[in-house]
Amino acid sequence: MNRKAELLEGDVEINLTVNGEQIVERVPVRRNLVDFLRVNLGLTGSHVGCEHGVCGACTVRLDDQIIRGCLTLAVQADGKRVDTIEGLSDDGTLKDLQIVFHERNALQCGFCTPGILLTAAEMLQQRPDVNREQIREYLSGNYCRCTGYHAIIDAIESVAKTRRQEISNDN
Amino acid sequence: MKAPPFSYIRPEAVESVIECLQQYGDDAVLLAGGQSLMASLNMRLSAPGVLVDINNVDSLSEIALVGNHLRIGAMTRQVEVEQSSLVAEHAPLISMAMPYIAHPAVRNRGTIGGSIAFADPAAELPACVVALQANLIAQGSKGERKIPATEFFKGLYETALTSDEVLTAIELPVAADQQKFAFRELARRHGDYAMVGVCAFTEWSEKSLSEARLVYFNVGDQPVVAVQTAAALKGVLSAENLESALEYLAEDLDPLSDLNADPSMRLHLAKVLTQRIFQEWMP
Numbered sequence: 001m002n003r004k005a006e007l008l009e010g011d012v013e014i015n016l017t018v019n020g021e022q023i024v025e026r027v028p029v030r031r032n033l034v035d036f037l038r039v040n041l042g043l044t045g046s047h048v049g050c051e052h053g054v055c056g057a058c059t060v061r062l063d064d065q066i067i068r069g070c071l072t073l074a075v076q077a078d079g080k081r082v083d084t085i086e087g088l089s090d091d092g093t094l095k096d097l098q099i100v101f102h103e104r105n106a107l108q109c110g111f112c113t114p115g116i117l118l119t120a121a122e123m124l125q126q127r128p129d130v131n132r133e134q135i136r137e138y139l140s141g142n143y144c145r146c147t148g149y150h151a152i153i154d155a156i157e158s159v160a161k162t163r164r165q166e167i168s169n170d171n
Numbered sequence: 172m173k174a175p176p177f178s179y180i181r182p183e184a185v186e187s188v189i190e191c192l193q194q195y196g197d198d199a200v201l202l203a204g205g206q207s208l209m210a211s212l213n214m215r216l217s218a219p220g221v222l223v224d225i226n227n228v229d230s231l232s233e234i235a236l237v238g239n240h241l242r243i244g245a246m247t248r249q250v251e252v253e254q255s256s257l258v259a260e261h262a263p264l265i266s267m268a269m270p271y272i273a274h275p276a277v278r279n280r281g282t283i284g285g286s287i288a289f290a291d292p293a294a295e296l297p298a299c300v301v302a303l304q305a306n307l308i309a310q311g312s313k314g315e316r317k318i319p320a321t322e323f324f325k326g327l328y329e330t331a332l333t334s335d336e337v338l339t340a341i342e343l344p345v346a347a348d349q350q351k352f353a354f355r356e357l358a359r360r361h362g363d364y365a366m367v368g369v370c371a372f373t374e375w376s377e378k379s380l381s382e383a384r385l386v387y388f389n390v391g392d393q394p395v396v397a398v399q400t401a402a403a404l405k406g407v408l409s410a411e412n413l414e415s416a417l418e419y420l421a422e423d424l425d426p427l428s429d430l431n432a433d434p435s436m437r438l439h440l441a442k443v444l445t446q447r448i449f450q451e452w453m454p
Binding site for chain 1: 178
């Protein structure tokens with residue numbers, strides 16, 4: 001436990017799981033997680049917006065929790081699991097949200113959409129009974145500069161209702 | 172922008188954290204949740220030589236009831252504090268404040284200790300620990316010491332921690348039946364820094380207010396205790412004495428100006444928030 005920590009400089013090797021795949025890569029210690037995903041792995045679905053934690057475009061999952069990809073270093077993801085919009089689209093986690101976002105025009109340019117989908121997915125997992133006001137509050141950390149948010153809130157509210165309906169039908 | 176180059180070290184015990192701080196001195200900065208530090212590095216507002224990442228020090232993230240104190244490890248994630256039933260029961264003011272801190276993705280990573288040690292005058296948690304008269308536990312080369320929260324904040328981003336000390340835990344007095352707490356803030360958008368916020372700690376005997384501490388944030392370079400207002404509120408609460416007590420806020424607070432609000436607006440908002448709290452408690 002108390003082994004001497006080593007000072008890391010320049011490039012270091014990290015070992016992590018990204019979208020279920022084991023990855024070993026060398027990264028500069030100063031590289032943040034979202035740049036690592038985009039530059040080293042070519043996973044460009046996570047976007048780089050403000051780079052100081054305000055806009056939410058870089059949202060990814062680290063060990064099952066959404067985080068800001070610009071405020072965590074790639075080296076801090078060493079030994080951890082990262083899931084991005086690519087992985088969570090492929091495995092169907094976001095499917096119902098994605099269909100309804102499309103149907104309701106809840107995106108225009110799409111820059112913020114990956115971050116919003118990941119945020120919405122975590123919210124619906126933790127608070128299935130969420131109401132409109134709470135959706136707005138939960139999404140306050142994700143900027144959309146096109147839609148004015150209404151369609152986004154509508155879409156998420158509709159998925160929440162459908163999921164609740166499905167649960168009550170199952171019972 | 173991108174962070175400037177730095178070296179990085181990841182100790183796994185508090186003792187090695189302190190060794191790092193001693194070895195690298197002023198060139199070292201502790202990396203806790205990183206939700207303020209990484210932003211300031213990306214904006215090139217600071218350029219430390221060494222980041223000492225304390226995320227792998229396991230001993231710093233426990234929430235436990237110890238005697239009549241609730242002890243929260245400094246590296247406890249804000250989301251864990253927010254969801255903790257121990258915190259809700261024994262330190263309700265902290266639970267009330269948590270949802271106002273930034274956004275869920277930030278609270279998943281941000282830590283309670285990081286927010287306190289960073290000492291941002293606009294942050295919620297520093298004001299909360301002052302209102303609760305918490306003790307902040309620091310460990311350094313000379314051992315462990317308890318710093319009263321009321322003596323911890325020294326100015327803009329400045330604390331009583333010495334250069335080789337690390338904040339290890341927050342010790343909160345357990346809430347009692349005769350106490351009431353309130354947390355309010357006003358921000359233009361949920362999760363933004365508040366234009367003004369207030370934490371209230373009160374003690375009641377029957378319907379009379381026997382003790383009150385009101386701590387405001389984002390009105391100065393550190394949490395500001397409104398001593399005269401709190402004193403004027405003591406006694407049986409009524410619309411008249413609330414109104415006259417609120418007049419003292421102009422003497423207790425000397426708010427700064429920024430692009431969100433000028434001093435007179437901040438003072439006005441502080442009054443409004445305080446009024447809302449005590450109106451709710453009116454017999």
